[in-house]
Amino acid sequence: MLQIIIQGRGGQGAQTAGNLLAMAFFAEGRQVQSFASYGGARRGTPVSSFIRVDDRPIRVRCDIEQADAVLCFDATLLESRLLATARPDTLIVVNSSRTPEQFAEKLPGYRVMPVDGISIARRHGLGRIVNSALLGAFARAIEAPKLEVLARALTEEAPKLHDENIAACAEGYRWVEAQLQRMAA
Amino acid sequence: MNARDETFVPEQTMLLTGNHAVAWAARLARPKVVPVYPITPQTPILEKITEFQADGVFDAEVITPESEHSVMAACIPASLAGVRVFTATASQGLLLMHELLHYASGARAPIVMANVNRTLASPWAFWPDQTDSLAQRDTGWIQYYTESAQESLDTVLQAFWVAERVLLPVMVNLDAFYVSHALEPVRVPAQELVDAFLPPYAPAHRLDTAKVESWGNVVTQDMFYRHRQALGAAMDQVPAAALEADREWSELTGRGYGLVEHYRCEGARIVIVAMGSMCGTARDAVDAMRDAGVAVGLLKVRLFRPLPVQALRAGLAGVPEVLVLDRNYSPGHGGVLHQELRAALYGMPEAPRIHGYLAGVGGVNVSPEKIADFVRMASASEAQPDSVWVR
Numbered sequence: 112m113l114q115i116i117i118q119g120r121g122g123q124g125a126q127t128a129g130n131l132l133a134m135a136f137f138a139e140g141r142q143v144q145s146f147a148s149y150g151g152a153r154r155g156t157p158v159s160s161f162i163r164v165d166d167r168p169i170r171v172r173c174d175i176e177q178a179d180a181v182l183c184f185d186a187t188l189l190e191s192r193l194l195a196t197a198r199p200d201t202l203i204v205v206n207s208s209r210t211p212e213q214f215a216e217k218l219p220g221y222r223v224m225p226v227d228g229i230s231i232a233r234r235h236g237l238g239r240i241v242n243s244a245l246l247g248a249f250a251r252a253i254e255a256p257k258l259e260v261l262a263r264a265l266t267e268e269a270p271k272l273h274d275e276n277i278a279a280c281a282e283g284y285r286w287v288e289a290q291l292q293r294m295a296a
Numbered sequence: 297m298n299a300r301d302e303t304f305v306p307e308q309t310m311l312l313t314g315n316h317a318v319a320w321a322a323r324l325a326r327p328k329v330v331p332v333y334p335i336t337p338q339t340p341i342l343e344k345i346t347e348f349q350a351d352g353v354f355d356a357e358v359i360t361p362e363s364e365h366s367v368m369a370a371c372i373p374a375s376l377a378g379v380r381v382f383t384a385t386a387s388q389g390l391l392l393m394h395e396l397l398h399y400a401s402g403a404r405a406p407i408v409m410a411n412v413n414r415t416l417a418s419p420w421a422f423w424p425d426q427t428d429s430l431a432q433r434d435t436g437w438i439q440y441y442t443e444s445a446q447e448s449l450d451t452v453l454q455a456f457w458v459a460e461r462v463l464l465p466v467m468v469n470l471d472a473f474y475v476s477h478a479l480e481p482v483r484v485p486a487q488e489l490v491d492a493f494l495p496p497y498a499p500a501h502r503l504d505t506a507k508v509e510s511w512g513n514v515v516t517q518d519m520f521y522r523h524r525q526a527l528g529a530a531m532d533q534v535p536a537a538a539l540e541a542d543r544e545w546s547e548l549t550g551r552g553y554g555l556v557e558h559y560r561c562e563g564a565r566i567v568i569v570a571m572g573s574m575c576g577t578a579r580d581a582v583d584a585m586r587d588a589g590v591a592v593g594l595l596k597v598r599l600f601r602p603l604p605v606q607a608l609r610a611g612l613a614g615v616p617e618v619l620v621l622d623r624n625y626s627p628g629h630g631g632v633l634h635q636e637l638r639a640a641l642y643g644m645p646e647a648p649r650i651h652g653y654l655a656g657v658g659g660v661n662v663s664p665e666k667i668a669d670f671v672r673m674a675s676a677s678e679a680q681p682d683s684v685w686v687r
Contacts, residue, residue: 134479144480146478171663172573172574
């Protein structure tokens with residue numbers, strides 16, 4: 112079973128991102144479970160979204176305590192409570208303009224892949240709505256779901272700005288691909 | 297306009313939350329009146345129902361009164377007028393209905409209500425906790441507890457079948473977040489199939505201005521006494537009716553749940569007893585422990601009111617240890633299911649030792665590993681009459 116935590120703040124779209132990811136995995140034929148946990152849906156308070164993906168029906172119904180991958184919408188939330196859910200091999204994708212090297216120095220022992228979601232979102236006229244860019248980045252980082260499947264889920268669910276969301280998603284995907292190529296070189 | 301053609305839907309698998317699965321069940325049941333309070337602590341159940349209505353595929357009168365008390369006050373006469381009635385609420389909303397919950401069962405109004413189990417104030421919170429509905433156990437409502445979005449959908453439909461057979465209201469309870477807000481694949485049955493399972497509601501008596509009948513008159517002691525006996529007799533019919541509904545549903549869909557479900561209880565030295573979403577987590581815990589050679593099983597209580605005492609006694613006879621996990625707390629009494637089970641099994645030959653753990657109260661996380669820890673703790677300790685706080 113693949114277990115994912117998406118951490119954001121109320122209003123950033125972490126819950127929507129979790130559902131979009133679940134829809135994309137489901138479209139690829141996987142079993143999914145996605146739910147968010149929040150203390151009253153107030154804008155700005157931390158929201159955790161939990162996604163489970165498996166090849167058989169998912170029965171377990173509790174918060175994810177150890178994640179295989181983490182998507183963090185806000186680098187200020189990348190602190191002890193969230194880091195406690197990460198094992199040394201857990202990949203953490205974080206919305207930040209810093210470099211992987213800066214995170215390696217700041218958070219030794221963690222695998223952190225930053226992506227500048229705000230810049231990508233702004234380039235595509237999405238303002239501060241970063242979830243499509245971050246989802247694209249995340250999908251490349253964990254190598255699933257496929258970009259075109261994720262883009263289809265975005266098209267079906269985004270209330271407006273379909274082309275902009277899909278372009279941001281694709282740029283997030285390419286951003287991580289470029290980072291990985293640079294680090295491998 | 298032919299409403300049946302307008303609302304025709306084939307069977308399909310959809311990604312739904314528990315809330316939306318309940319709304320789909322309500323749509324497929326074709327109720328005529330749906331009174332709901334539209335503000336906190338209401339859930340997306342209502343949002344989806346009003347979407348269906350706006351799309352012209354839900355042919356019911358949706359009423360939004362000024363409080364949950366007024367919601368139930370609207371449900372009762374609508375039901376007595378002889379139409380199918382559905383409503384949904386959660387936590388504080390359910391409590392505000394309390395007075396009229398008694399009235400509804402006394403009036404023998406077969407209303408079906410979905411309740412999302414959430415913590416009760418104060419302090420204020422939204423976490424999964426079943427104290428809200430368990431505090432309504434003496435109101436004369438049938439109570440189910442469901443584990444998944446699929447079971448919630450299936451149970452709402454079975455609930456109408458049972459309610460209209462025995463003329464008692466039914467509450468279908470689903471845990472906050474883990475069921476209510478969890479998106480998962482759900483098999484949504486075809487309208488035709490649901491129509492075959494659940495024919496239109498046609499009670500023998502109904503409030504009709506053309507006929508001289510009334511409900512709720514002032515009665516003598518003797519009449520009240522006999523009324524309560526009749527209510528009790530209807531409750532007594534519920535286990536058989538609920539099993540019949542479940543069997544028919546299972547024949548149509550392949551999905552049946554029983555009143556209680558035994559999961560890997562063969563030869564178990566210790567059986568976990570729980571209700572609602574925690575059962576799913578317990579299944580994974582049981583599998584892991586069985587793999588490690590621990591003889592453990594799960595007994596899921598799906599029907600809580602009436603408590604299926606005979607099924608519980610038969611199911612737990614000869615089991616040395618029982619561990620009840622209560623996601624609720626009755627101050628001064630402990631875990632409600634723990635104490636109910638102790639009473640149900642009291643005086644039984646070879647009664648198991650019953651451990652009661654207050655696990656997950658207030659929505660505290662209970663993982664499969666944690667349940668395995670609880671089983672180890674219970675196996676290594678004496679059973680206490682009081683419930684024990686664990687986390």
